[in-house]
Amino acid sequence: MGVKVDYMTPDFPSLSYPNYYTLMTALEDSGLCPSDTITVGTGRHCEVHQMTGNYMWDQKANVSFDIGVNKESLLPLWWNGSEPLWVTMMKAKKNVSMYYWPGCEVEILGVRPSYCREYFSVPTDKNFADAISDALESLCNNSAEMAAVYYERIDVEGHHYGPSSQQRKNALKEVDKALSNMISLIKRKGLQNDINVLLFSDHGMTDISWADRVIELKNYINMSDTIQMKDRGPVVSLWPAPEKHAEIYQKLKAVEHMDVYNIEDIPNRFFYKKGKFVSPLTLVAEKGWFIVESRDKLPYWENGTGRKEAWQNGWHGYDNELMDMRGFFLAYGPDFRSNYRAPPIRSVDVYNIMCSLAGVQPQPNNGSWSRVECMLRNTAPLAPLPPCSSCVLALALLSLFSRQISLL
Structure with missing residues (x-):
């Protein structure tokens, strides 16, 4: 029916907020739209757009970003490192609806x-279905020229029960049903030749075990010798007291099943170490291992009554080149080839294809046009396609599991 890539490699760390921005931003100086659009995108690596984690700390200002839930997370300093696609659109007097x-x-x-x-x-399944319907309506009535829909249930069930669990599979069936209804709605409105649909994720997920794959930092270092610790799990940011840095580094270097990096030693392939908020020490766990200060701080999930139900069984954030961290990308519509299996792409590439569909010149970014141009029916050197009446609907489904989506 459309295009499906073999897989999409996320940015490091393979966490949500870093990849939200990788998918949705470009350089601050230099979008979208002959088409109306539902989408996301910056096309920049994390060290460039500066959103380097779900949890960050600005030591100079002594403020924290805690997965967007604390008031300080709304401060411009976290977000102004790049210009997201929707900002570029608004500057160009193009309305944007986001869900x-x-x-x-x-x-x-x-x-x-x-x-x-x-x-x-x-968002509930009904929230998701309503968002899709409202997004389509906003594009059809010209109240928006771009829209973005984010849906998290597959990710949540994967965290709670594990990526291979029946609960996660059931959630995927509900998503598949909502997307099938979306296709029917597009056809009923006679818009199948006017809308390009993009579906993609920001990361994958792997199983974790609390029985024997936990690294408790308190067993190796004195936590009082640190100024700040951010996040837990596959990637941990650590700020040692300056006089304790060398000692803590040497102790953690001996810990099995994880790597510890000084900033300058972080692998270049992560495109991470130049980030403004990167800590003096970065700890990276092997797949399936979980780094935490102590076991009593392991993440759990609550049931509907707010009672602790169980420890989480799935996680992401590991080395972005691991197979389990891969995301997916699917697309169909008048500008995409039919029944085409495309080679792998990277999350930074999505921005370029959206700009091409939208008819705008991309801002400077880290993506590769050569990896995505094969998806389009008519390709040319990266530049806006001529204005047309088509619109783009891109939905972010935050988890891997692309093989089981039957839409395309």
Whole structure:
């Protein structure tokens, strides 16, 4: 029916907020739209757009970014490192509708989208279906020329029960049903020749075990010798007291099943170490291992009554080249080839194809046009396609599991 890539490699760390921005930003100086659009994109590596984690700390200002839930997370300093696609659109006088997309509630570079259905809690299946319907309507009535829909349930069930669990599979069936209804709605409205649909994720997921794959930092270092620790799991950011840096580094270097890096030693392939908020020491666990201060701080999930139900069984954030961290990308519509299996792409590439569909010149970015041009029916050197009446609907489904989506 359309295009399916073999897989999409996320940016490091393979966490949500870093890849939201990788998919949705380009350089601050230099978008979208002959088409109306539902999408996301910056096309920049994390060290360039500066959103380097779900949890960050600005030591100079002594403020924290805690996965977008604390008030300080709305400060411009976290978001102004790049210009997201929706900001570029708004600057070009193109209206943008966003549904549950993290960051749409933030004023970035002095700009907000024309409509933001803010994320407060995990959207329900009905929320997702309503968002798709409303997004299509906003494109059809010309109240928006771009829209972005974010849906998290597959990710949540994968965390709770594990990526191979029946609960996660059931969630995927519900998503598949919503997407099938979307296709039917597009056909009923006679828009199948006017809308390009893009579906993609920001990361994959792997199984974790609390029985024997936990690295407790308190067993190796005195935590009082650190100034700050951010996040837990596959990637941990650590700020040692300056006089304790060398000692802590040497002790952690001997710990099995994880790597510890001084900033200058972080592998270049991560495109991470130049980030403004990167800590003096970065700890990276082997796949399936979990780094935490102590076991009592392991993540759990709550049931509907707020009671602790169980420890989480799935996680992501590991080395982005690992197979389990791969995401997916699917697309169909008048500008895409039919029944085409495309070679692998990277999350930084998505921005370029959206700009091409939208008819705007991409801002400087880290993506590769050569990896995505094969998906289009008519290709040329990267530049805007001529204005047309088509629109683009891109949906972010935050987890891997592309093989089981039957839409394409």
